[in-house]
Amino acid sequence: MTAPAQTPSAAPGRDPGLRGHRTPVLVLAGVAVVALGISAAICYGTGFGGWVLTVVLGLILYLVGAFVAVNRYEGRRAARDRTWGVLIRSAFVLALLPLVSVVWTLISKGWERLDLNFFTTSMNNIGARDPDGGAVHAIIGTLEQVAIAAAITIPLGVLAAVYIVEYGRGRFTLAIRFFVDVMTGIPSIVAGLFVLSFWVLIVTPWFNNGQPTFSGFAAALALSVLMLPTIVRSTEEMLRLVPAPLREGAYALGVPKWKTIVKVVIPTALPGIITGIMLSIARAAGETAPVLLVAGGSDAVNINPFENNQTSLSLFVFQQAGDASRFAPARAWTAALTLVALVLILTIAAKLLAGRNRLRR
Known part of the structure; x- marks a missing residue:
């Protein structure tokens, strides 16, 4: 007796439970634009802070919005993973900013007397x-x-x-x-x-x-x-x-x-x-x-x-x-x-x- 052919969903390595919809890039980009706009409106509208606070508040709002969007498209596990990934990358950039700032300041201000004399x-x-x-x-x-x-x-x-x-x-x-x-x-x-x-x-x-x-x-x-x-x-x-x-x-x-x-x-x-x-x-x-x-x-x-x-x-x-x-x-x-x-x-x-x-x- 011939065994029934496997359907594509039951084929090895094709578990549908491990695959799902990916969050569109345009959705995440839109979340970022909206978060930055709301942050700028709050900070500059109230006069409470400058561009640094705008970026920080925008990042927080983006994390919340991205979590909601990814949770809808990919599920809660992917949303948590994406959120922690953004936090880790943000920490890396935050740690790198002082070094870049010091190097740029030294080069820009030390260039004036960088001569043979x-x-x-x-x-x-x-x-x-x-x-x-x-x-x-x-x-x-x-x-x-x-x-x-x-x-x-x-x-x-x-x-x-x-x-x-x-x-x-x-x-x-x-x-x-x-x-x-x-x-x-x-x-x-x-x-x-x-x-x-x-x-x-x-x-x-x-x-x-x-x-x-x-x-x-x-x-x-x-x-x-x-x-x-x-x-x-x-x-x-x-x-x-x-x-x-x-x-x-x-x-x-x-x-x-x-x-x-x-x-x-x-x-x-x-x-x-x-x-x-x-x-x-x-x-x-x-x-x-x-x-x-x-x-x-x-x-x-x-x-x-x-x-x-x-x-x-x-x-x-x-x-x-x-x-x-x-x-x-x-x-x-x-x-x-x-x-x-x-x-x-x-x-x-x-x-x-x-x-x-x-x-x-």
Whole structure:
């Protein structure tokens, strides 16, 4: 006896319960237009708010109207799904707006002094009515201070994290982790005061005939205090994410523990470690208070970080923003744009270097 042929509705993969009408795009567009119109009428008609409140209220009205429309065409489950999708996308746009606004403001206002004179001259002998003057002294100071702080902090931070994850046991490890967590919340001015009271006022007089000395190296020490907890915590988390079978496989082959850490664990976690290091460098490059307290600031170029006052881009921005000259704000904006571009270039270079090393392995 021949089996009856299946109808299209009963064919496999064609369950009509899983398929339904899609809400027309024109309906959703109409809901958006109506919601924005009602929102504008309420806000501007009553004079209660501007375009920001209009957009927010329009989004709320659109969510309500879209829920009703989708519920009619596709059902309650699809309506809830569509509503949450709009909320998630709106949260993403809302989180992206401040970043876009900052970048646009920096570019639009920092473009005015983005010339060769800004990158080849300093503020030495520049008066209030002089439109020239640049930030080469601040750029040199930032590069030297951040480089010294990174040279001090990166080995210490990575080794401390390796000890905590691979070797640490008992109360000593708990004490290290506790103090690292405490250091994470230290304000930058406290780090500057610590270096001022210890290095500048106690140590430097031994080498300068009893006179305390400001220097870029002192600023680098203060920045290293701020960088250390970030590097330790980020490196620790990255090392913990390395799968245990990688370590066990190396141990099974007779590889010593130190070589397993150097050849297996750290290379595997290297991209995350690089990210944490760049976050700490970005924070250090943008700090003003420590540099002001222990480096003093300077209008002239000082390529020696161990003697005399030195400035940085963040301190230069702070000083120019408070200067009475009408040419100072343009310098401040261009210096801020330069600082952001410098951190971006360093981050991209570090990522490319980490990716290249990973490909070679």
